[in-house]
Amino acid sequence: MIExxxxxxxxxxxxxxxAITLRMRKRxxxxxxxxxxxxxxxxxxxxxxxxTRLHIALxxxxxLDARGGSALAGLATLRHIAERTSVxxxxxxxxxGDPAIGLLAQDTLQAGYQAAGVGELYVxxxxxxxxxxxxxxxxxxxxxxxxxxxxxxxxxxxxxSEAALLAEASDxxxxxxxxxSDNLAGQAALFASAQDxxxxxxxxxxxxxxxAGISHAASLTAQDILRWATIxxxxxxxxxxxxxxx
Amino acid sequence: xxxxxAAIAIAIAIAAGVLILxxxxxxxxxxxxxxLLNWTIILAGAATLVGVFxxxxxxxxxxxxxxxxxxxxxxxxxxLVATLLFGMAxxxxxxxxxxxxNGIIVPVEAALxxxxxxxxxxxAIRLLRRRADLMSVVFLITAATLIIGSATLPFGxxxxxxxxxYPWVTQVLALGGARGILIGVALGALTTGLRVLFGVxxxxxxx
Numbered sequence: 001m002i003e004x005x006x007x008x009x010x011x012x013x014x015x016x017x018x019a020i021t022l023r024m025r026k027r028x029x030x031x032x033x034x035x036x037x038x039x040x041x042x043x044x045x046x047x048x049x050x051x052t053r054l055h056i057a058l059x060x061x062x063x064l065d066a067r068g069g070s071a072l073a074g075l076a077t078l079r080h081i082a083e084r085t086s087v088x089x090x091x092x093x094x095x096x097g098d099p100a101i102g103l104l105a106q107d108t109l110q111a112g113y114q115a116a117g118v119g120e121l122y123v124x125x126x127x128x129x130x131x132x133x134x135x136x137x138x139x140x141x142x143x144x145x146x147x148x149x150x151x152x153x154x155x156x157x158x159x160x161s162e163a164a165l166l167a168e169a170s171d172x173x174x175x176x177x178x179x180x181s182d183n184l185a186g187q188a189a190l191f192a193s194a195q196d197x198x199x200x201x202x203x204x205x206x207x208x209x210x211x212a213g214i215s216h217a218a219s220l221t222a223q224d225i226l227r228w229a230t231i232x233x234x235x236x237x238x239x240x241x242x243x244x245x246x
Numbered sequence: 247x248x249x250x251x252a253a254i255a256i257a258i259a260i261a262a263g264v265l266i267l268x269x270x271x272x273x274x275x276x277x278x279x280x281x282l283l284n285w286t287i288i289l290a291g292a293a294t295l296v297g298v299f300x301x302x303x304x305x306x307x308x309x310x311x312x313x314x315x316x317x318x319x320x321x322x323x324x325x326l327v328a329t330l331l332f333g334m335a336x337x338x339x340x341x342x343x344x345x346x347x348n349g350i351i352v353p354v355e356a357a358l359x360x361x362x363x364x365x366x367x368x369x370a371i372r373l374l375r376r377r378a379d380l381m382s383v384v385f386l387i388t389a390a391t392l393i394i395g396s397a398t399l400p401f402g403x404x405x406x407x408x409x410x411x412y413p414w415v416t417q418v419l420a421l422g423g424a425r426g427i428l429i430g431v432a433l434g435a436l437t438t439g440l441r442v443l444f445g446v447x448x449x450x451x452x453x
Binding site for chain 1: 267270271286287289290293294295296297298300301303304307313314315318354355358359361362365366368369370373376377385424426427428429430431432433434435436437438439440441442443444446447448449450
């Protein structure tokens, strides 16, 4: 029964995503303002003008578990940032705590450079694996923040409470921190320690706000529809239980 | 040629994704799913080696250019190579390797955990200076209340806070909020996964 419901949810989501993408080609939507993402846009432009570097931290989530979604969202953001900042004097650096994500980060950075028409400027060491455990990853990423003329630390991926160490190190170096995690402890740590943090599913909205394409905006609308459907099902279930139907 | 290679990569990625997803719902695809996942585990192991070489390349480059902090990079490379060589020669079960693990890695990570406590307290103190809004006030009051409510005191729980407010906040408000956030994250992960499955997002290269 659970398998059937899961399959139905996936098929419904796929149909929704396709339908909304096709609809948005004709009629684009307006997105509500999220301060953290507005600051991210501003920071991107500023880093190119300043000749400073952006550090995109992808966290220590891997592709082989439930944390893969946040890693993929981080990579989608990285792709767009790489394309926008590829002509900067100090190109962006991406760090990952999982080797597979580290490899994909290199590939994504290269794709961003090629899309900007400056593929020859890509440096393979701009995508790095800094450590394999949460704390060793954070320690390695702090080294980048302290020594590589970074102006903004964009943390998008799976972070636990060690996110506070990265945010505090950024603060000491006067580096702007924009953070998002799919982990509840990580979200709480980022809310307390980052200038701007994204809560919950806002992590997956980054691509849409950076103008990564219609499909990103369409997936936000699909998420909203699915969220409302979930709320109605939960309320319906509670009401049915209350009146004794189930 | 590049377009052709990208098209093949997209086709393989989509086919692998669909087969692995299908394996969860259709028993006929379960064996293919297991086979693909086993290949993935082998490739992930190989990626670890690539990641280690990448780490060495980054830090040797820093040492060569005499960049800021290159002494730490030298320490990292020496430590990494020495541990790798000793590990290969003595095997990971050897007592020396266990001492290296229990005497260096575990205490260093524990120290970072200790630093994290200080960092979080410092961040909480600075929160209102950085972002003085209603959510920050609610966050701080909740955190302080829960710390007081969960404190182990000689006379037992703090009256009202420990016996009424703490259980209600953790088991009703926080649990409900956490479930809401996790449902939102799950829906976000689902649509992100579907974008990759449709070939719209391609983290495996190509424009």
